[in-house]
Amino acid sequence: MAQYDEVIEPLLAQLDLSEKVSLLTGADFWSVPGLPRIGLGSLIMSDGPVGVRGTGWAPDDPSITLPSPTALAASWDPDLARTAGLVLGQESRRKGVHLLLGPTVNLQRTPLGGRHFECYSEDPLLSGEIGAGFVAGVQAHGVGTTVKHLVGNDFETDRMTVDVRIGERALRELYLAPFERAVAAGSWAVMSAYNAVNGLPMASNGPLQSGVLKREWGFDGVVVSDWRAARSTVDAALGGLDVAMPAMENPWGERLVAAVRSGEVPEDVVDDxxxxxxxxxxxVGLLDGVPPAVSAPPADLDGDAVAHEVATRSFVLARNENFTLPLEPAALTRVAVIGALALDARVLGGGSAQVTPPHVVSPLEGLGRALSGVDVAYAVGADPRPFLPAARGTEWGEGFTVTLTGGRAHVFTLPSAALRWIGDLPGGLAPADVTALELRAIFTPDDDGEHTFAVSGFGTFELSVGGQTRFAGTLHPAGTGRAELLLSPREHRVGVRLAAGVPVEVVLRQSITAGLAHTVATTLGHRPPGPDADGMIAEAVKIAAESDVAVVVVGTTEQVESEGFDRPSLALPGRQDELVAQVAAANPRTVVVVNAGSPVLLPWADDVAAVLLTWFPGQAAGAALADVLLGVAEPGGRLPTTWPRRAQDCPVLAVDTTGGVVRYDEGVFVGYRGWQRAGRPPRYAFGHGLGYTTWVYESLEVGADEAVVTVLNAGARYGREVVQVYAGPTVPDPQRPRRWLAGFAPVAAHPGERVTVRIPLPERTWQVWDSGWRTVFGAYDVTAAHALDDPRLTATLTLVPAASGI
Structure with missing residues (x-):
């Protein structure tokens, strides 16, 4: 840092006040302006928990799409997180991005959080270690990470205005802990959240941003606001915020200049x-003549291969009765693959985390490729999607021609009738110039009957099929806010009778309000004629009964798990639970694949042969699934969250914003800590996950700073295990959890092979926050476990001031 300070001070001395403030204020949606006269380039930011979108949407420049952050955390492997970070670092460099907006290390306090797929875990240690690995990988490429959202953004309801009341102890021991770990790992930026904490909006929260983050933790990077989270000129300037984003509705610029000149904000605050x-x-290499932090980035990795590896390592085998899995291909003649999500794979969550993958392998495609020579039969069974899927496929000929018009026209083609971007437009068009969008294709139906077409998005639309106007109008009421338009799209459907083999032209036109083309989310949906809901289930049951095994893919939708709203229920949407129950009754060898980013209820779990939790598995979804189901790879995941049997059993469930306040009255009893105190067994405990081999825990030795564990692969296959170490007071203390995660290590071994791992036990293992970190001396039970509810070996460690060295 010192070498940079030697360069920075002379540059700072050259700037006048207006120039200084310009560097703190978004220039547009994704960038901070440069200043050529001092050799400073423009800093480009991009969303990117699972992929790097860049500053806009270019259909010819897709983004490697990795599995969801919950999947990455399910690997329990910081080294794998670093590998994922390396891929996104190289993607950032390829797309000209200097600052990646991730990782998200907010905790999963209640399973109803709509954006939890983007967070790692309910545990601060696991979240912090996975986040630190990700930070190291991205920044190895000289691209900055932005740890978000500091702090208390653990839900979406009223997130722009809500005041989160967190006690000091829970704030320090839980919610700030993963941020502290990521800062210690060297993250170059932190993002402040929309919400307030203990009465102060986070973008203006001096005690946390200036006091804890910058002074106490020694953070020397940049604090950037969440987009439009900075709403005060003076308070944000004095409260530790460094960069206010984006340009629109920005409280800084000339207003901050005026506040400095009036004496409300000292200029040395701006200088810092x-x-x-x-x-x-x-x-990041934006100062002329100054060597960047990384002069020689690591060699590029195969992004698709990493996406595949993360997926297989993240899948959690939650149930496997009678060794149903892995399947033996040679013993199969017919396999039923069932579920709308088996064909239309849900590979990532909704909201700002969305990117466009270069390709997606669906579960049906992956199993079909892997089971050559086996009859793979498909049925929808039950469709949970409230919106029709985007039109695509061979019936649509050469695909969809899209024309953007305004100041000039830009024409491009797409294989799927879905358009979505935030920021720069395709073709480099200026948002102010674009006033219309047209999507056009020739559709030759395979089936006679009533085809359903749907329009979703925002703006004014006209849909014509076969030369006849089928819909004209808007979907949202006048005055709907920009955020709601983007995060809560609406849909209009029309039915059109068509004859098989007779081509018709389908045209969707959209009028765009001048200046608002920087945000577009438009889809032309299509569904062919087919059976009704009862008929779809009956069809699935029939093919399941006629097959050797039934693989049912169930999951959530973008309207259930997304940024912008919380989940109203933990139940799977639609009639998916009914589908699974009926298929399982028809075929006892029913394997259920759960395609959801965070916990859902599984009322049929005890009645099926196997349950495999696959999260949002990224672009290699189906290929990874086939490998795991057929035993080419082992399901390596362990749960980073607790999965409930019933919603009412959750120790923290409701997101109650009464009076604009959410009170974290449970204190430190969050996640499995709360489950232990409540004494109710969940369906699947924190850390749970089966594999295809058997592990014997042979020995455990414990010291104040380390646990040494030896395990034996006693099975017949190569496999992976996550050795989990938990600690808790030998004599229960009602003010502390019964047990908490103290350390962990993933291991791998061949049959008959022993592995010894040394697992560090951080000093914080034995500490509580009491106006400062205080070690609690006494006797502790330290347990090496396969999961929280599956302890294998326990040793007692007594900490005393003279002997502990703490």
């Missing part, structure tokens, strides 16, 4: 912010 921005610019 500018130093941080210049330091970040130097690190």
């Amino acid at each position: 912010k500018v130093r941080r921005v210049l330091r970040l610019a130097a690190r």
